[in-house]
Amino acid sequence: MFNLITQKDGNVKNDVLSGITVALALVPEAVAFAFVAGVEPMVGLYAAFMMGLITSAIGGRPGMISGATGATAVVMVALVAQHGIQYLFAAVVLCGILQILAGVFRLGKFIRLVPYPVMLGFVNGLAIVIFLAQLGQFKLIDNLGQHVWMQGEMLYLMLGLVALTMAIIYILPKITTAVPASLVAIVSVTLIVHGMDLEARTVIDFVKDMLPVDQKASATLAGELPTFSIPMVPMTLETLYIVLPTAVILCLVGLIESLLTLSLIDDMTNTRGSGNKECIGQGVANSVNGFFGGMGGCAMIGQSMININSGGRGRLSGITAAIVLLGFILFAAPLIEMIPLAALVGVMFVVVIGTFEWASFRIVRGINKEDAFVLFLVTAVTVAADLAIAVVVGVIVSALVFAWKHATHIAAKTHMDKDGWKVYELDGPLFFGSVLHFKDLFNPEQDPEDVVIDFKDSRIWDSSGVDALDGLADKYEEAGKKLHIRHISSECRGLLRKAEKFVEINVNEDPRYRIATDQFDNAV
Known part of the structure; x- marks a missing residue:
């Protein structure tokens, strides 16, 4: 056996x-x-x-x-x-x-x-x-x-x-x-x-x-x-x-x-x-x-x-x-x-x-201060309270540190294409922690008539990101501008309410990934 x-x-x-x-x-x-x-x-x-x-x-x-x-x-x-x-x-x-x-x-x-x-x-x-x-x-x-x-x-x-x-x-x-x-x-x-x-x-x-x-x-x-x-x-x-x-x-x-x-x-x-x-x-x-x-x-x-x-x-x-x-x-x-x-x-x-x-x-000298803080925090909580509590605290703090560090990792490169459209090429994850930085990247009042948001090097990870994109689409529509959204997954399109009509569908180029939401049983 x-x-x-x-x-x-x-x-x-x-x-x-x-x-x-x-x-x-x-x-x-x-x-x-x-x-x-x-x-x-x-x-x-x-x-x-x-x-x-x-x-x-x-x-x-x-x-x-x-x-x-x-x-x-x-x-x-x-x-x-x-x-x-x-x-x-x-x-x-x-x-x-x-x-x-x-x-x-x-x-x-x-x-x-x-x-x-x-x-x-x-x-x-x-x-x-x-x-x-x-x-x-x-x-x-x-x-x-x-x-x-x-x-x-x-x-x-x-x-x-x-x-x-x-x-x-x-x-x-x-x-x-x-x-x-x-x-x-x-x-x-x-x-x-x-x-x-x-x-x-x-x-x-x-x-x-x-x-x-x-x-x-x-x-x-x-x-x-x-x-x-x-x-x-x-x-x-x-x-x-x-x-x-x-x-x-x-x-x-x-x-x-x-x-x-x-x-x-x-x-x-x-x-x-x-x-x-x-x-x-x-x-x-x-x-x-x-x-x-x-x-x-x-x-x-x-x-x-x-x-x-x-x-x-x-x-x-x-x-x-x-x-x-x-x-x-x-x-x-x-x-x-x-x-x-x-x-x-x-x-x-x-x-x-x-x-x-x-x-x-020795490791503490070489790793970043956030990891060092987590290491000493878990050690202290283990001694003062309990092993299980220490691990839970450590995981939560590590997750918050991760979210904080990646909240500022979203950026955009902009250029004008041959048709005079302004293209925002996003880079970095769009999730609850980076929503504010994402919104600050755009200026609907000063942008030209046609604006492209390209997610080729970016991903929408949760419903907060979907909601932020909906809100941005609403602002461009109120400003009378035409918005074009490229390279997002079919799951994202299914969750968008206001921005769905701005998505350009390209079956061969659009990525296939899930986002963290209860609407999909297989979300990761």
């Missing part, structure tokens, strides 16, 4: 070892995001397992890792707090259905509309977000229940272990690439900490910090297989009104983050994933989550980078990560609980360094 190995340089060994590395890094992230959403740790771990398994098997991007994410967890908080976790499961099911429909109707292609500066800002902002998230591991909970920064020997030990982890990841590939450096680093630091009985914080310490005092003693990551259950909510319109807003936002946030991550991995691996297939994969995974007690999610940029950097290229890498994570939950929870947080933080710091587009500082 699908190829487990989809990249010519991918192989079973690399995918399996990379998958194990990713599984180790998934645990604290899934637990942390579960607490962000206001649900139990196991709900986040189940989500990481199901999202990873299903999207790796049927999604559109081999090598990309999905699971519970912070971007989706933040959206869930209000719904869980106000109505309970069963309503969350219903919202996740509905989110999955909407994502499947997005794939069926081939909406994934619209990721192409994201400009390059927005992509750079997204990547840089994401790297900063991942870095800031790791700083939370340097905090403790004091006797008053407040988070305070580590100090003294504990801080020095944490920094030393993080540095050791990063050093192993950087140095080992120069010696051998037989095993993923991240996996070796995690195992090595774990053995050092427990072999030397060092007082380093572990994954189970992190889980205990998240729990109330009366639950700390029994804290564990051990669990059982998720079971099927229809969300226990009333099947009424009122329930739909409650879950629909959250479902829609989850759908949009998940698809935007997943499709941008897909594009990023495409660039890194020189391959091409399927955005529409990924929409369907994410949708199926989220729907299954809702029926099996998971919080859902989307693509995880950090874990995806760990997978790619560790050599994972095929679907087997993501499937391995999911199955190994389930194995940890069912049989090996104590082994995961003893992993030092410093080792996982070190791995994520390496991901941050590799994810951040350091070349963007």
Whole structure:
């Protein structure tokens, strides 16, 4: 049904070892995001397992890792707090259905509309977000229940272990690439900490910090297989009104983050994933989550980078990560609980360094100031708000900048032909942004009796342009002048009201293109 190995340089060994590395890094992230959403740790771990398994098997991007994410967890908080976790499961099911429909109707292609500066800002902002998230591991909970920064020997030990982890990841590939450096680093630091009985914080310490005092003693990551259950909510319109807003936002946030991550991995691996297939994969995974007690999610940029950097290229890498994570939950929870947080933080710091587009500082010097503004704006909004919001803001600002820059690109060369007619040879697009400049090009009062407007090197892109041409034709008619309009498409002629009678039809020379208007189903 699908190829487990989809990249010519991918192989079973690399995918399996990379998958194990990713599984180790998934645990604290899934637990942390579960607490962000206001649900139990196991709900986040189940989500990481199901999202990873299903999207790796049927999604559109081999090598990309999905699971519970912070971007989706933040959206869930209000719904869980106000109505309970069963309503969350219903919202996740509905989110999955909407994502499947997005794939069926081939909406994934619209990721192409994201400009390059927005992509750079997204990547840089994401790297900063991942870095800031790791700083939370340097905090403790004091006797008053407040988070305070580590100090003294504990801080020095944490920094030393993080540095050791990063050093192993950087140095080992120069010696051998037989095993993923991240996996070796995690195992090595774990053995050092427990072999030397060092007082380093572990994954189970992190889980205990998240729990109330009366639950700390029994804290564990051990669990059982998720079971099927229809969300226990009333099947009424009122329930739909409650879950629909959250479902829609989850759908949009998940698809935007997943499709941008897909594009990023495409660039890194020189391959091409399927955005529409990924929409369907994410949708199926989220729907299954809702029926099996998971919080859902989307693509995880950090874990995806760990997978790619560790050599994972095929679907087997993501499937391995999911199955190994389930194995940890069912049989090996104590082994995961003893992993030092410093080792996982070190791995994520390496991901941050590799994810951040350091070349963007050089690029800024060479590109125009508008693109530089968009780049820094998207980075700032990503850090301050949300990845999806940042991308939407970036696309809107880029579109406005594009419209503003092209608004002044319309011009006209004029000359008198042999019959004494004045010819305006237009150059540039005629659309809503350039309408005012277009009108300023003409002088109906002073022009001769016959005037030609030639669109051979120009195009009318929207209804605003059509309306401007109608208005100009009206002015020449009021001035008693004869207007001749050449080289516009048949669609434009069909939309003109006052200027249609001035169009000179030449089937062989007139262009064929559509304009942006609801009157044509195929408008582009």
